[in-house]
Amino acid sequence: MTLNNSLREMSAMIELETRRLRHDRTEIYTRAVQPVMWLAVYGTVMSHVRDIPTNGIPYIDYITPGVLLQSTIFVSVFYGLTIVWERDTGILKRLLVAPASRYATLIGRAVASGVRGVVQALIIFPVAILLGVKFIPNPLYTIAAFLMLFMVAGGFAALSMFVASFMKTRERFMGIVQAMIMPLFFASNALYPINIMPPFLQSIAFINPLTYAVDAMRSLMISGNVASIPADFVAIFIFDILIFTLASISFRKIIE
Amino acid sequence: MVLAIDIKQITKIFDNKVKALDGVELEVNAADVFALLGPNGSGKTTLMRILTTQFRPTSGNAYNFGIDLIRNDAEVRKMIGYVPQETSVWADITGFENLLIYSKIYGVPSGSRKKIISDALQSMGLEEPANDLVRKYSGGMVRRLEIACALMVKPKILFLDEPTLGLDPSARKAVWENLTIFKKEYGTTIFFNTHYMDEADHYSDKIAIIMKGKIVKCGTANDLKQSLRSEALQFGLNCNALDKTALTKIRALDFVRDVLFHDSELMVVIENERADTALPKVMEVLMMRGIQIERIAMARPTLDDVFLKYAGPITKIPECCHQIRGCGRQIRMCGHNDVKKN
Structure with missing residues (x-):
């Protein structure tokens, strides 16, 4: 019964998010501009440097999984802003008075953000193909890669809501999230391999969930070297469980 | 007769210093329209948020139809509807979609969903703009949509926090006329906070005045x-x-x-x-x-x-x-x- 309620709540949240997307697709397109620039401009320029050891993979191909993840995770990381906004209006109060568990509300929102992330990545994906990125033509691998993207996007949305439950105003929230974004992206293997980083950054990259997600997606989409895939999925799974739990516990705080 | 709302010595202290409610005692009969009046900062909204299980009182107890809302808050949530003071519908989807999402959250079976939603739209006079984005609604329409969302599941108690704040007189009248018809049909208990005395006077069966976290007076408009x-x-x-x-x-x-x-x-x-x-x-x-x-x-x-x-x-x-x-x-x-x- 309770599980049923929770699933119902989650699916309602996912439906809400997809309906919102349907009414306003502009956001999805405009958000696709930046990642496409990363590939087309940064990728093209940097591919001429040839100093970054990519194991023989063309540089644009090398960074594509990272850029796909970056574009979705940045959406997720700011998802908490929706919650801050819903807190300022009465929506959150109302949801918390509905007969659904508060965990389900939070997890539903996080999952919904994951769905949004996948849609976002699906817009960039064909553009990458047009730019000449050679993906492994294995649909199973592609599906697994998008599953990884979905899991990590949901996790970061939960992280974002966790932050939102402490930083209850837009300004404070934006401040802290802006500060999180740079190390998140640059202290990961999204743009270059970890072993060329200084040791300090390496240790950050080691605990950065994005590193594992990039590794999995790069293996599944570009390199085909799937040996570390199970470990990557386990790492992200643990990250999700941990952050969903923490965010669920602190979610109550946001309305107080 | 079981009281719709029975509040016993509720106290709420925020951050160990601000005493928002100070031993509130209140009884609301089933199927009554009950108005809670009080100046800004008197504790009206805090009391309503406790009654809708958003947070717990520091001490004291309260019952909705005999159900303890501290120990059994999940049960209470199943029988109440609530419209907060602030806007509580999503502006970037349509009115119909708002109702649809809420009907799913409340577990309305898919077979009866359509009927329930169209009834709710009709009872609040919103059939025409149902498929417009809520962003395009006027203040009065948004309020009616919010009330429609709350009424859709036929709650036993409906909590309205300043339901007509910022509405023009004709929109206020429309909101109350719709509410009155609904209440007659389903015998819902309505508990609302307001600043508008005429509203309390016209539409409520009983009124309580709250001041500095205490109920200072309670009775019918005539008694008062x-x-x-x-x-x-x-x-x-x-x-x-x-x-x-x-x-x-x-x-x-x-x-x-x-x-x-x-x-x-x-x-x-x-x-x-x-x-x-x-x-x-x-x-x-x-x-x-x-x-x-x-x-x-x-x-x-x-x-x-x-x-x-x-x-x-x-x-x-x-x-x-x-x-x-x-x-x-x-x-x-x-x-x-x-x-x-x-």
């Missing part, structure tokens, strides 16, 4: 008004002077608190008696003395007066009514409320 004991009668006489005996005789009536005469206007302030039953007795005295009456007016306190008396700034009944000149407006002021003028 009578509790002021400041009804007054005003006579326009055909003479500029009144003989002393008449004045003394009127003063001697046991329900008369004060008598003023100025410029052919006679004002009689009444206590412990209703103005309409006091009137014949005063008239009798006047007629016995052969005084001709040209016109009569009765001044009864409004709910505004009640509010100002119990929840307003310092209000004292001035002793020296004699200094006040004139007409009906001032009759009310003489009841209380005009220290400054003296």
Whole structure:
């Protein structure tokens, strides 16, 4: 019964998010501009440097999984802003008075953000193909890669809501999230391999969930070297469980 | 009979220092419309948020239809509807979609969803704009949509936090007319906070006034008004002077608190008696003395007066009514409320 309620709540949240997307697709397109620039401009320029050891993979191909993840995770990381906004209006109060568990509300929102992330990545994906990125033509691998993207996007949305439950105003929230974004992206293997980083950054990259997600997606989409895939999925799974739990516990705080 | 809402000694202290509620006791009968009045910051919203299980009281207890809302909050959430003060619908989807999402959250079975949603839209007069984005709605339409979302699941108690705040008079009227029809049909108990006295006066069965976290007065609108004991009668006489005996005789009536005469206007302030039953007795005295009456007016306190008396700034009944000149407006002021003028 309770599980049923929770699933119902989650699916309602996912439906809400997809309906919102349907009414306003502009956001999805405009958000696709930046990642496409990363590939087309940064990728093209940097591919001429040839100093970054990519194991023989063309540089644009090398960074594509990272850029796909970056574009979705940045959406997720700011998802908490929706919650801050819903807190300022009465929506959150109302949801918390509905007969659904508060965990389900939070997890539903996080999952919904994951769905949004996948849609976002699906817009960039064909553009990458047009730019000449050679993906492994294995649909199973592609599906697994998008599953990884979905899991990590949901996790970061939960992280974002966790932050939102402490930083209850837009300004404070934006401040802290802006500060999180740079190390998140640059202290990961999204743009270059970890072993060329200084040791300090390496240790950050080691605990950065994005590193594992990039590794999995790069293996599944570009390199085909799937040996570390199970470990990557386990790492992200643990990250999700941990952050969903923490965010669920602190979610109550946001309305107080 | 089980009370719809039964509040026992609820106290809420925020951050160990701000005492928002201080031993609130309140009983609301089933199927009543109950208005909670109070100035800003008096604890109205805090009380409503406790009653809707958003947070727990520091101490005390409360029951909705006998269900303990602290220990059994999940059960309580199944039978209440709630419309917060702030906008609580998603503006970037349509009105219909808002109802659809809420119907799913509340677990309305998919078979009856369509019917329930269209009934809700109809009962709030929103069929026409149902497929427009809520962003394009007017304030009154948004409010009606919010109420439709809450009514859709036929709650046993509906909590409305300042339901008509910021609406124009016709939108307010539309909201209340729709609510009244719904309430008649389903016997829903409605508990609302408001600043609008006329709303409480017209639509509620019972009113409580909250001040600094305490219920200072509770009763029907009439009870509250009578509790002021400041009804007054005003006579326009055909003479500029009144003989002393008449004045003394009127003063001697046991329900008369004060008598003023100025410029052919006679004002009689009444206590412990209703103005309409006091009137014949005063008239009798006047007629016995052969005084001709040209016109009569009765001044009864409004709910505004009640509010100002119990929840307003310092209000004292001035002793020296004699200094006040004139007409009906001032009759009310003489009841209380005009220290400054003296």
